[in-house]
Amino acid sequence: MVDILNALVAFTNFVIIPASAYGAQLAIGALGVTLIYGILRFSNFAHGETMAFGTMVVLLVTGLFQSWGISLGPLPTALLALPFGILGASALVLFTDRTVYKFYRRVKAAPVMLVIVSMGVMFMMNGIIRMIVGTDDRRFADGERFIIRARDFKEMTGLSEGLALRTTQVLTIVVAIATVALLFWFLNKTRTGKSMRAYSDNEDLALLSGINPERVVMITWLVVAALATVAGTLYGLDKSFKPFVYMQLLLPIFASAIVGGLGSPIGAIAGGFVIAFSEVTITYAFKKVVTYLGPEGWRPDGLVQLLSTDYKFAVSFAILIIVLLFKPTGLFKGKSV
Amino acid sequence: MTMSRTPIYFAIMACLIIGVGIFESWNNALFILNFGLISAIMALGVNLQWGYAGLFNVGVVGFVALGGLSVVLTSVSPVGEAWAAGGMRILISLLLAVGFIAGAIIGWSRIPKNLPRGLITAVWLIIGFFSFRALFDPAVAAIEAVNPAQTGFLGGLGLPVLLAWAVGGLMAAGVGWLIGKTALGLRSDYLAIATLGIGEIIIAVLKNEDWLSRGVKNVNGLPRPVPYEIDLQQSETFVGWMERLGADPVTGSTIFVKLLYAVLFLSVIILIVTLMQLALNSPWGRMMRAIRDNETAAEAMGKDVTARHLQIFVLGAAICGIAGAMMTTLDGQLTPASYQPLRFTFLVWVMVIVGGSGNNWGAVLGGMFIWFLWVEVEPISIFLVNTLTAGMDATHPIREGLLDRVAYLRPLTMGLILLLVLRFSPHGLLPEK
Amino acid sequence: MSFLSATNMTGGYGAGPDILHDLELSVDKGEIAVIVGPNGAGKSTGMKAVFGMLNLREGAVKLDGTDITGLSPQERVHKGMGFVPQVRNIFPTMSVRENLEMGAFIRDDDFEPTIEQVYELFPAVYEKRNQNAGELSGGQRQQVAVGRALMTQPKLLMLDEPTAGVSPIVMDELFDRIIEVAKTGISILMVEQNARQALEIADKGYVLVQGRNAYTDTGEALLADPEVRRTFLGG
Known part of the structure; x- marks a missing residue:
């Protein structure tokens, strides 16, 4: 019995908690991709860099606050800096939209053209970020590191397996829930949010109804900048800030959005968790869990790991391919165009 | 108009490279030329897919890396001990994996629909996965234990290195076929994301499967299709030539070797461009362009658009694979960690767009020109910074800061060029006729 | 002067050839006007011209006495036009x-x-x-x-083939609703494929042929006109 509990704790500690946090980060990232797809109708390859840019501003402002001695006590100072990150990312995407994307909307360019354009934007943002902060790995999480320490948990429960709950993990979930609730309230209850959905649903009819497309596009960019900054900051707090990582996140984020159904916000959230849980479960070494569950005194030879963590991209990719083959519109019906 | 533009642009390109030769060094100039030629071939591959069929491949880096791997697999001598340790087991386990997957695909279509075929297939695949791992893992461990500092991998077949160029093409074509079969016929964004994923996976395999590629330990000292500088310097005939030219035999030998490579690469380019021009002016090529310009109409006329796209996607992937093999041959080593998507996927895209999508000469020109910029942006910027801050102290923070950041100008400039060309000259330097 | 009066409309899409030639359409307050005609007669195009989705080379559109020829579709919505694609x-x-x-x-x-x-x-x-x-x-x-x-x-509601692809029962139901709408004082301009049924509820009918007015009369009169019946209503 105790062994089963221990196995459960190990599984929670190494799979459920990290995957939930990662899933929330992916979900918020995928929401940004899916909103751009729904409103501007292209896959934005620069989304990873937008996340990196927003996070970079958060990181810099956090540093500034720390040097002034401002802090949030047990919570990371980065939370205070978050609004500034969102402002920075908003300014960046609005500037990009004005100078780059607007032209292609006007000439009604094919969506694939916009994808290539977004690749150029990605290149430039990449260069700008590196020019500002370089390529170093930076940690900017401060405050209390743990909510529950593994050692305390062991003492508390008397189990041999510890359960650690980091502040950033809980924070990720809380912020993610708040963000998603706010987003859905905005999309479903406000006039502006509804007009965005209307535009995404049927552009011509939205125009006929007097919805101003440029305003919808602008609001979308603002929302996307906020989502990207939140996702990037949560990821950076949970792990660390490395500019190149955000480009690598592009694949799992796209996979989440597509698996859920491109253009569908609910789908993006579901997709994020599907991808995160598959990735973490498949790359987790189950040795500990199996040892607890197996007969007394027996332990497996190997790590009991389905796939090495180096292949976590392969997991997103495999799920993506399976969905593309069997349900091309995604779990929640996305756009078929 | 375009007819007269082509030679002018190529002449300017030649002047740029000669300029490097005069102002920097001839070694540098030839370095730029050789890598430029290889980049041109990559651009030809992407141009085939994008310019002639509108297919959006974001996994170029993967195909290039496969070409690199082919050089190791073809030309390195086999490591007998490693083969004895687990070579056969690896081969059998891989065959087993392929067998299980093929079984799943056949089973999926054969199992009657009233049975839970999803479940059956899943169970079958899980059994397959574990049997594969049971055989594969110990074999890998055995191979990687064989003299890990020097080998620790299976090696290759010990065949002439030039053969690897063809093998690289074939390997890339094979993978291209697999992706194409899955993602073509779906939306264009899906192909892009599928290729992005496969690119990442190929790189991950190269980095982590030490038994195959030695992973991040790199494979050095790959065989060369041209003589070694050191041998030339010791050859009396060669030293004699150099004396007659009044050149230093050491510099002369490095330049001579690079020139030999350039000749090899040029012949490949000429071969590929000739074949492509012939193909594209044939009925097949005209049909391709008809499909690209109006897919719906072509489909209505009874053309199997997806099948045509598959052909062209596979061909384009093969060309990228060939280029990758050539590049690894020129490098003389396989360094899996060097395959960065920014450098090999996105940069190649800039080459195609800037050169002029749909025009083979444009792709060649774009490949060489953008490579030239990629290499020269840094020295030019350093020069500019130094000139602009000439009045400042060498350790002045602004000057130091600027110099520190010069390295990141590359992605910035490339992105800017891509955006400017797309916006103001979407047909590129040499537009499609 | 009718509530909607579109006169002398000549033009086509973008820089393309003219589709409409000297077309006239008018609707009175609370009236149902129906545009019918063979395929390719320019029925929908005529209505889109009224709504400003077309470049008119000549002609004018007046709503309630105000000239709206130069306005965009969105501006026309503000002026009291409603459009159902x-x-x-x-x-x-x-x-x-x-x-x-x-x-x-x-x-x-x-x-x-x-x-x-x-x-x-x-x-x-x-x-x-x-x-x-x-x-x-x-x-x-x-x-x-x-x-x-x-x-x-809206003061004028325009419907582009509202009954396309629905069953006859649903069509009758829809027409009933449209009559209800007209009774509230809204003028209706409607393009219809189901010419006979549409003319039955129409106060005014326009038969278009190749972008021109061929016959214009009350719905009843058009249904009674042997020439119209033979040519456009299948006997």
């Missing part, structure tokens, strides 16, 4: 109620009474108000589409 005329992933709200997007005043009116006019819309419009049947969707256009409280 033939296809893609709803927001499929939004609820029926939200569809109506989007119809009222340009209004700053309280539009709840208008929603109530639409619910009264179309009981089916009321029943399905919380369902996504994309999940509705063809006839119900058309009702939602008409309801959406009514939300701006």
